[in-house]
Amino acid sequence: MTSEPPTGPRRNSSSASRSSSHSPSRSSAATRSQSTLPASHLALGAEGEARAASYLASKGYRIVARNVRAGGVELDLIVRRGRSVIFVEVKTRRSQRFGPPELAVNAAKRRRLVAGAAAWLREYGRGFEQFRFDVVAWQVTPSGRGEEAWRLRHFENAFEANDSAADA
Numbered sequence: 001m002t003s004e005p006p007t008g009p010r011r012n013s014s015s016a017s018r019s020s021s022h023s024p025s026r027s028s029a030a031t032r033s034q035s036t037l038p039a040s041h042l043a044l045g046a047e048g049e050a051r052a053a054s055y056l057a058s059k060g061y062r063i064v065a066r067n068v069r070a071g072g073v074e075l076d077l078i079v080r081r082g083r084s085v086i087f088v089e090v091k092t093r094r095s096q097r098f099g100p101p102e103l104a105v106n107a108a109k110r111r112r113l114v115a116g117a118a119a120w121l122r123e124y125g126r127g128f129e130q131f132r133f134d135v136v137a138w139q140v141t142p143s144g145r146g147e148e149a150w151r152l153r154h155f156e157n158a159f160e161a162n163d164s165a166a167d168a
Helices: 028-034 039-058 107-124 161-166
Strands: 062-070 073-081 084-093 130-144 147-159
Touching (some): 062 107, 107 130
């Protein structure tokens, strides 16, 4: 297994996988911190993650886990393709008030994701040759008659593990 993600394109592309092996529940700490958020915000995030999992499955990725806590960090989706494991952060927004959803994966968030991925790999990473970090960003906008349009952007290899250390 390599200790660094593979190099490759860092921008928009669409690759994905199917499966659903195990899906550990959220820890009580995650539940406590999320209980202060409005229910609609939590529902939007959960729908974004479910849509991302479906999208990735339709592209041939195998879903390994959803909403896993590792090293004190929540990992939204863990998927695999061949002998590679991909840690997918999903961001869903109804507004661009704070910019596009993918911008929420800032340097601090990347450092936490890298730490969580490292903890997960130590425990479950046998058999994987490579890993990478993807971001799936959903922009949700009204489309009339009470319906919403979901616009997807999938950033494969959005950042590398050593990128987050350089930002520190």
